[in-house]
Amino acid sequence: MIWLGSFWSRPPGKPPIVSIAKWNPAWFSGPSILQLAPQSSTGSGIPHAKDRRDWIESYKDILSEPGRIREARRQLDAMLSKYGDVLLACWCKKGRTRQDGSYSGSFCHRLLAGRLLSRLGYTVEVIDLECSRCSGPVSFDGGVSGAEFVCRSCFGQ
Ligand SMILES: [Zn+2]
Numbered sequence: 001m002i003w004l005g006s007f008w009s010r011p012p013g014k015p016p017i018v019s020i021a022k023w024n025p026a027w028f029s030g031p032s033i034l035q036l037a038p039q040s041s042t043g044s045g046i047p048h049a050k051d052r053r054d055w056i057e058s059y060k061d062i063l064s065e066p067g068r069i070r071e072a073r074r075q076l077d078a079m080l081s082k083y084g085d086v087l088l089a090c091w092c093k094k095g096r097t098r099q100d101g102s103y104s105g106s107f108c109h110r111l112l113a114g115r116l117l118s119r120l121g122y123t124v125e126v127i128d129l130e131c132s133r134c135s136g137p138v139s140f141d142g143g144v145s146g147a148e149f150v151c152r153s154c155f156g157q
């Protein structure tokens, strides 16, 4: 299965960390799946999003680049068959998320990537992030409400 966590999260079984971030911590020397990072195939990031909704749309555009998800799945499937479980990681964790005012502490591109992967049939579990309304655990049967990723019970309220 796929865990979605941070570089500092270690779920049960301590699966290998695979980065889906644009940059990695200096100590990290493991593999990356850059196709799931918030950067385009030309290497540019998401520079001037007006707000989080705008950022979400830009990231969705990036994910829909031709061949991108196919290549991400190819790499992911190879890692899953080698290791069983993997931890897809970025920098965000509770208390350590983007604090520039445009993103709350509970938004992360992992949630969009994870929802996509779960729709593609992968078993995906999120750790280290919480519902932006109730601070409960986030799951993919919740959804994006406005520009917030919320849990199932807050979704649709
Ligand atoms: Zn993140």
Ligand SMILES: [Zn+2]
Residues within 6 Å of the ligand: 131, 132, 133, 134, 135, 136, 150, 151, 152, 153, 154, 155
């Ligand atoms: Zn909630």
